[in-house]
Every structure is written in C-alpha cells, then in structure tokens.
Amino acid sequence: MVSGHRPIGDTEKAVQAKLGDTPVRRQQMAAVAGIYRAAATVRQHFENSVLRTVELTWTSFVVLWVVWIRGETETRRVAEEAGISKGTLTGVARTLQGRGLLERTTHPTDGRLALLALTPAGETLMAQVFPQFNAEESFVTGPLSDDEALDLADLLRRIVVQVETHGEDRRLELLGGQDPRPRRSGRRPKV
Structure with a gap:
C-alpha cells in the first residue's frame, strides 16, 4: 500500500456507499479513477526508488528523457511532450542546468526561442539511469x-x-x- 492511501478495495467500498444508486457511468468512473491511482502510485514508486538514487523528480526525468530522445529541442516542444507548462519547464530546466545536465541556448534563427540539449554529463546520466528505470517499468507491470x-x-x-x-x-x-x-x-x- 502507498503511504497515506487507503487500500483500493476500501476506496471502492466507500465510493459505493456514498453514491449508492446515483445514476453514474460506474465503469468509466472506475477506469478514470484507476488511471489516476495507477499513475500516482507508479510515479511515487519511481521517485522513491530509481529516481531518488540520482536525485531526480519524475518531471525532471521526463524533461531529460524528451531531450535525450529528441536531441536539441525548442523549449515549447519539450514542455508539450513532457506534459508541463512552460513556466514549470523553466524551473526544472534551471535546476538541471545548475546540475550540469542540461544546457539552454538561443535559437540560431529566432532569438525569441530557446533550445535545450543534454550536456555530456546529462547523456551519461540518462545512459546510466534508463536501464534502471526500465527495470522498474518491468517491476510495476510484472503481473x-x-x-x-x-x-x-x-x-x-x-x-x-x-x-x-x-x-x-x-x-x-x-x-x-x-x-x-x-x-x-x-x-x-x-x-
């Protein structure tokens, strides 16, 4: 059980008790609740295991992943692919720059745009951590x-x-x- 969370069976019983005969599409409600709970549980597991060992949050890992896979990329594209706001990306990118994992440069033809690229240290970190990350992907989908x-x-x-x-x-x-x-x-x- 994830710390601070009720077991899923208890939550399902509480929902049934509260809603009773309220006309709702229960299968769809269960699907969306399951997506949310699975995502939160998986994210917390990764942040408390493999990502903790390299001092990364889920969001910082996703930003590094996008830039690692795509190569040098405009900041707005990184934010879109990471599913975060440009403001959130700014803070995450600054932190990763401060750690020497990411570099930010001005776009060569449009000075209003910025590009992100991994540094050699960022490349090394992703090459090191991704196999561990994938091992945890295998663990959480083990059943x-x-x-x-x-x-x-x-x-x-x-x-x-x-x-x-x-x-x-x-x-x-x-x-x-x-x-x-x-x-x-x-x-x-x-x-």
Whole structure:
C-alpha cells in the first residue's frame, strides 16, 4: 500500500456507499479513477526508488528523457511532450542546468526561442539511469503478460488520442465557448 492511501478495495467500498444508486457511468468512473491511482502510485514508486538514487523528480526525468530522445529541442516542444507548462519547464530546466545536465541556448534563427540539449554529463546520466528505470517499468507491470502490457498500452493510447483529438471541442462545449478561468491555488483570497 502507498503511504497515506487507503487500500483500493476500501476506496471502492466507500465510493459505493456514498453514491449508492446515483445514476453514474460506474465503469468509466472506475477506469478514470484507476488511471489516476495507477499513475500516482507508479510515479511515487519511481521517485522513491530509481529516481531518488540520482536525485531526480519524475518531471525532471521526463524533461531529460524528451531531450535525450529528441536531441536539441525548442523549449515549447519539450514542455508539450513532457506534459508541463512552460513556466514549470523553466524551473526544472534551471535546476538541471545548475546540475550540469542540461544546457539552454538561443535559437540560431529566432532569438525569441530557446533550445535545450543534454550536456555530456546529462547523456551519461540518462545512459546510466534508463536501464534502471526500465527495470522498474518491468517491476510495476510484472503481473501482466507481454500481450496484456501491450493491450494496456493500446487502451491508454486510445484515451490519449481521444482527448488530444476531441478534448478542445469538448472543453468549449462544457464552457459554453468561453476560455477557462485562470487556475487558482485553492487558497482563499486575502481579505
């Protein structure tokens, strides 16, 4: 069990007790809850094991991974592929630069754009840590056969494609065509 989390069976019972006969699409609710819980559990496991040994967060590893795979890349593309905001990328990139793992340069033809590339130390770190990371990928998917792992990857990919393809239209529909309000931290405004 992940520290601070209820066992999944307890959570499922609590949801059933709370919702009772409320008309909801339970299978879809279970799927999305499972995606979230699996993602959070896997991320926490990786950060507390293989990534802890090299002092990386999940996000910093993903940024290094994107640049390692893609080579020198514009910052906006790195942020998009890592699934983070440009502001978050700025902080992560600064930290990785400070550790000598990443370098930031100005785009040669458009001074408004910046490029990220791994340093030799960053290349060495990724070559060292990725096999360990992949071993943990094998550990967390251990209960699945190779075919089941591929089926799961395909199902998750279909969900990603659904949101990437139709999510913007759905957002506009739900918000009545309006832009979303700025995100809030959850704190109440100071009086």
